[in-house]
Amino acid sequence: MSELLPYRSQRQLQDDTAMLGWLVFLASWTMLFAAALFAYGVLRLGAPGAWPSPGLGRVPPGVPALATLALIAAAAAMQAGWSRIGRGRPLELSAALILALLFGLLFLGLEVVVWRQLALAVIHLRDSLYGPLVYAVTGLLALHAAIGVAATATLLVRSVDGEYSAARHLAVKLWTFYWHFVAAMGIVVFGVLFWA
Amino acid sequence: MSLGFARRVLFPSDHKDVARQFFWAGLGFLLVAGCFAMLIRWQLGFPGQPVPAVGKLLFPAGRGEVPPASYMKLFTMHGVLMIFFALSPILNGALPVFLIPLMIGASNLAFPWLTRISFWAFALASVLALASFFVPLGTAASGWTAYPPLSSNVGMPGAGQTLVLVSLLFVGLSSILGGVNTVTTVIRSRAPGMGYFRLPLTVWGFFLAAILNVLFFPVIGVAVLLDILDRTLGTQFFAAAGGDPIAYQHLFWIFGHPEVYILILPVWGIVGDLLAFFSRKPAFFYRGTVMSLIAITGLSALVYGHHMFVAGLSPMLGKAFMTFSLLISLPSELLVLSWLNTLWKGSIRLATPMLFALGVVLVFAIGGLTGIYLGTMSVDLYLHDSLWVVGHFHFTLSAASLLGAFAGLYFWFPKMFGRCLDERLGKLHFWITLPGVILVFGGLLLAGYGGQQRRLYNPFALAYNQPLQTLGMLTSLFAYALFMGQLVFVFNFFWSLWAGAPAADNPWEVGTLEWSTRSPPPAGNFASAPRVERGPHELSDPEVQQKLGRDWIGQAESLPR
Numbered sequence: 003m004s005e006l007l008p009y010r011s012q013r014q015l016q017d018d019t020a021m022l023g024w025l026v027f028l029a030s031w032t033m034l035f036a037a038a039l040f041a042y043g044v045l046r047l048g049a050p051g052a053w054p055s056p057g058l059g060r061v062p063p064g065v066p067a068l069a070t071l072a073l074i075a076a077a078a079a080m081q082a083g084w085s086r087i088g089r090g091r092p093l094e095l096s097a098a099l100i101l102a103l104l105f106g107l108l109f110l111g112l113e114v115v116v117w118r119q120l121a122l123a124v125i126h127l128r129d130s131l132y133g134p135l136v137y138a139v140t141g142l143l144a145l146h147a148a149i150g151v152a153a154t155a156t157l158l159v160r161s162v163d164g165e166y167s168a169a170r171h172l173a174v175k176l177w178t179f180y181w182h183f184v185a186a187m188g189i190v191v192f193g194v195l196f197w198a
Numbered sequence: 199m200s201l202g203f204a205r206r207v208l209f210p211s212d213h214k215d216v217a218r219q220f221f222w223a224g225l226g227f228l229l230v231a232g233c234f235a236m237l238i239r240w241q242l243g244f245p246g247q248p249v250p251a252v253g254k255l256l257f258p259a260g261r262g263e264v265p266p267a268s269y270m271k272l273f274t275m276h277g278v279l280m281i282f283f284a285l286s287p288i289l290n291g292a293l294p295v296f297l298i299p300l301m302i303g304a305s306n307l308a309f310p311w312l313t314r315i316s317f318w319a320f321a322l323a324s325v326l327a328l329a330s331f332f333v334p335l336g337t338a339a340s341g342w343t344a345y346p347p348l349s350s351n352v353g354m355p356g357a358g359q360t361l362v363l364v365s366l367l368f369v370g371l372s373s374i375l376g377g378v379n380t381v382t383t384v385i386r387s388r389a390p391g392m393g394y395f396r397l398p399l400t401v402w403g404f405f406l407a408a409i410l411n412v413l414f415f416p417v418i419g420v421a422v423l424l425d426i427l428d429r430t431l432g433t434q435f436f437a438a439a440g441g442d443p444i445a446y447q448h449l450f451w452i453f454g455h456p457e458v459y460i461l462i463l464p465v466w467g468i469v470g471d472l473l474a475f476f477s478r479k480p481a482f483f484y485r486g487t488v489m490s491l492i493a494i495t496g497l498s499a500l501v502y503g504h505h506m507f508v509a510g511l512s513p514m515l516g517k518a519f520m521t522f523s524l525l526i527s528l529p530s531e532l533l534v535l536s537w538l539n540t541l542w543k544g545s546i547r548l549a550t551p552m553l554f555a556l557g558v559v560l561v562f563a564i565g566g567l568t569g570i571y572l573g574t575m576s577v578d579l580y581l582h583d584s585l586w587v588v589g590h591f592h593f594t595l596s597a598a599s600l601l602g603a604f605a606g607l608y609f610w611f612p613k614m615f616g617r618c619l620d621e622r623l624g625k626l627h628f629w630i631t632l633p634g635v636i637l638v639f640g641g642l643l644l645a646g647y648g649g650q651q652r653r654l655y656n657p658f659a660l661a662y663n664q665p666l667q668t669l670g671m672l673t674s675l676f677a678y679a680l681f682m683g684q685l686v687f688v689f690n691f692f693w694s695l696w697a698g699a700p701a702a703d704n705p706w707e708v709g710t711l712e713w714s715t716r717s718p719p720p721a722g723n724f725a726s727a728p729r730v731e732r733g734p735h736e737l738s739d740p741e742v743q744q745k746l747g748r749d750w751i752g753q754a755e756s757l758p759r
Binding site: 019023030033040045135 | 308309312374377378379381382385386387412413414415416417419420421424427433434435440441442444445448449452
């Protein structure tokens, strides 16, 4: 009476398990960002008067918007690379990883610009809530992007070494989902911190 | 110490070895935090008098009485250690890590390396928490909730509070990684035939608690992280002027309310199974029980505001939180009714694990009913911050969770260590513990109803509390009796470990998979992968009785044609 299931090799089953564990972990980490943004929301709603406090500049949304686009591009490059290696094209995977790496670094560079703007607009950490909150949340996001960049660099070295094939590329798949996660968090962070 | 031994301790590949590490750590902290409770009770029973025997040693400054600052540290670390370092590693570490692979018919957890890291993170947290006692100004004194400004540099200066907060981050990491492992294992590693509705209720409890662990520990991570930034970098997120201390309370209770379910869901699962096993009947309305557990898990995420009725919450928001909070009593009621129906006309065997399971039903009912008063806004305004709150959460968390942990321990000890605990000492332990928890925590409820606030150093310095002094003293005396009763368990535990009778493979005559392998199970757990054919508690089936001549059948056992 057992249903017929398509055959999955032992390795494929293990890969599926790893993928599920990764998704559960990313769900947990989504709550990390959700909690950080919730804290931002509560503190902003509770703050008396204007936001940020009068006399303090707000970071204009231009550079953060570009940074968010860079994150989305990095995630798209990873997606392209993953789909190419699935069809057995390691060279194109390497090219996509280079693109993802560059977009990731671009994002980190733009974050530094944002922090500089913030440093110019906000006098001191102790003087307001807005500055420290934006530092904390963007810092959390940048930390995760930096981890993604480091992982992508490692993937690139391995890809050039010819470690990945159509049948074996679990790490590429996992880190592609990681980048999707970071990009999604980046979009929400942009919306809450710089748009709303 | 050979190299092989060191490797087995530091890099155990078998889930059962990691489980034993969690277990020893949890029992150790249980004893330490229990001793703290005794010192708290001394101050509440005999305020300002020197602590007998150990007073001079612990508090050398005075005549050996508990100083006010130490009293705050004691009640803070009693809570922190009990919740995060004693109950959590036993109910969310040792038991699920040991039992889940055995109960679902797997050879190990899905990610053995993650099991190890989860324990290492817990070990690091333990070291940090213990180190906090030995820094200048001593350990945390903010209460276990660590509300700012109590936990700010103003409320509690010094490195101790910071160390405790950092240790909570690592406890969180340990719980998240352990939870990821548990959730993945239950979804992916079930033996052929082990459908979700053939899982023992214990596994359901662990599974749902793990989901809450995974989703809500990051939230307290953010709260604690921002608090640490306030303490170390001088930000003002939770400062009363410039920031908002209430924001911390929101974050804390978004985590804090699911946390109490993280500690009680495994117990509900264990009790559901044990009541069926020792009534020799299938669990009544198994599916309904599972659905109740799922509903409670979902609702637990929506009720955190009932901890903040007096924190300046909008009354409209308060009403919504009140509604969801009281709604939890519906699935809880279904749970308790299913348990009672399981017992109804059963062939009850009053072995020690069953006694503890029955004890859980009783004290959980008291804990749950006293919670309704606190979930109702109008009554909570009066009872908030009183010992009624302390009594309520000690009935649910301490009494129910602890009795549940003991039930599990007495039940699975033979499987864990291959030896039997002494039944007579176990029953003695139970008959001291059950009246003990009811008298001690009942005393707290009465004092709270009488208007005594929690966390007061000397409540009887206030005239309106003076009529409660005799009650406080009696409660303390009962607490010492309760503590002495626990020494019976400690003795039984170590004595049985060395000299207990060797355990049979299936001493309780039940059918779940862990009892179909050796005691203790070998590495890899099962000689061959089990093929599951039936649910977890198919007891007293007439067909089985006729064909096999016994009232139980293994989950993976075929009935002869």
